[in-house]
Every structure is written in structure tokens, then in C-alpha cells.
């Protein structure tokens with residue numbers, strides 16, 4: 144059914160937002176709206192310009208008969224900084240303080256609005272790094288990985304600390320977790336989860352001693368895959384020597400005073416790489 148340009152623009156925008164990183168052809172839109180490809184091209188020019196001016200993201204247009212458009216959810220630096228400050232403000236409350244200097248995050252990891260913001264911020268950073276898969280470790284990292292993977296339009300894989308028959312044959316490694324007072328722990332990943340040569344992004348909620356992220360790094364090596372980057376929501380205060388140093392954190396727990404129950408969460412090193 145033929146529809147007006149104003150209606151096409153709304154539907155084109157909705158379709159592209161729902162299919163990030165996916166090239167949608169002119170032919171597809173032309174048939175969808177029973178409109179000429181030249182009209183669709185003009186529509187895409189308007190959407191592209193508005194997205195750019197409003198900082199909604201990038202509309203990449205591919206010319207030619209097999210051409211089309213794809214939505215890249217890239218964020219402006221100031222918008223990323225704004226979300227990181229929102230996260231700091233949300234976490235800087237004494238009731239979030241947990242034993243061991245941890246900060247209670249689980250409520251936020253269950254809220255779609257926070258997950259959308261966190262997922263988009265991390266995905267925007269890795270937008271052009273050709274990520275093939277997002278990796279995390281059960282449990283609290285899972286919603287973060289799903290949010291990031293959605294915006295990157297790639298699969299996410301879940302590393303487990305326990306064995307499950309439903310995972311089939313697995314690759315497992317032992318690692319030292321600083322969070323469990325230097326105890327040797329095991330993590331494993333189903334052999335079906337990751338192809339050789341995959342470019343992998345590690346995400347997690349917290350980093351303390353770095354053993355968990357380092358364990359996932361070792362797993363990636365076991366799969367002959369490539370670690371592109373590791374980003375956590377928050378890095379904790381850690382007195383010892385961390386097992387890993389090349390990571391980024393949206394936030395940093397700068398100081399914790401259990402006596403006075405005060406906590407200071409500030410922007411992490413992620414900002415410096417924007």
C-alpha cells in the first residue's frame with residue numbers, strides 16, 4: 144500500500160533502529176512502501192541528516208542497485224559522559240555499600256532502561272572494532288553482555304563456573320580470583336560457543352583482582368580466538384597486583400569507608416579512550 148513520505152520516514156526509522164548493523168536494501172524499502180527507489184533514497188538522506196544532527200547514531204548508506212542503508216548506534220562523546228555521570232550519581236549512595244568494598248549493582252542489572260544505556264555506551268565504543276562475539280561469565284555479567292550484543296548485533300557467550308551436561312563438551316581453565324581471596328577457581332565454555340579466529344569483547348559488571356577477566360582471556364586463547372577488549376561497569380578498589388591491566392571501566396570505586404558508610408564512585412578510565 145502506497146504511503147506518504149512522512150509515514151515512510153517514521154517506518155524507515157523504526158525499521159533501521161530495530162535492525163542495528165544490518166544493511167537494508169533500497170529494494171526492500173521500495174517494495175515495502177510501493178515507492179520508487181529514488182524516493183526511498185531521498186527518504187534515507189533525510190533520516191541520515193537528522194540522525195547526524197540529533198546525535199541519534201550513524202546511518203550508513205551504500206550506493207548502487209544493491210545499495211541500501213544500515214543503522215550504526217554510535218553515540219556522541221558528551222552523551223556517553225552524561226550516562227556515566229548518571230551511573231555515578233545512582234551508585235554514590237551508602238546503602239549500596241557491600242562487604243569487601245563491593246557496590247550493589249544487581250537492581251540496575253535488572254532494569255531495562257539502565258541496561259539499554261550501558262549496552263549502548265559499551266557497544267558504541269566497539270562499534271568499528273569488528274566484534275564477532277561478546278563474552279561474559281555467569282551470572283551478573285549476562286544482562287550486560289546481552290545488552291551490548293544487541294546493539295552490536297552479534298551473539299554473546301556465557302562462561303560458567305560450574306559444569307552442566309546441557310553445555311555438551313567444554314573447554315575449561317583454572318584461574319585465581321582475587322575476589323575469592325586468591326582461591327583457584329574453574330571456568331568453562333561449551334566448545335560449540337566460539338569459532339576459531341573470532342574477535343571477542345569481554346564484558347562484566349565488576350573487576351576487582353582481575354582474575355575473572357584474565358580467566359576469560361585464557362579461555363579465548365584456548366579457542367584460538369582474539370581478545371579485542373575488556374570493559375566492565377565498575378572497577379573496585381584492590382590492594383594487590385591485578386591479574387590484568389588492559390581493561391576499561393565505566394566507573395571506578397574511588398573510596399569506601401565502611402565505618403562512616405561512605406562511598407565515592409567516579410568515572411573510570413573508559414572516558415579517556417573516547
Ligand SMILES: O=P(O)(O)OC[C@H]1C[C@H](OP(=O)(O)OP(=O)(O)O)[C@H](O)[C@@H]1O
Pocket residue numbers: 280281282283284320321322323347348349350351352353354355356
Ligand atoms: O576481578 P575479580 O577479582 O575476578 O572479581 C570480579 C568477579 C567477581 C564477581 O562475580 P561473583 O559475584 O563471584 O559471581 P556472579 O557474577 O555469578 O554473581 C563479579 O561479578 C566479577 O565476575
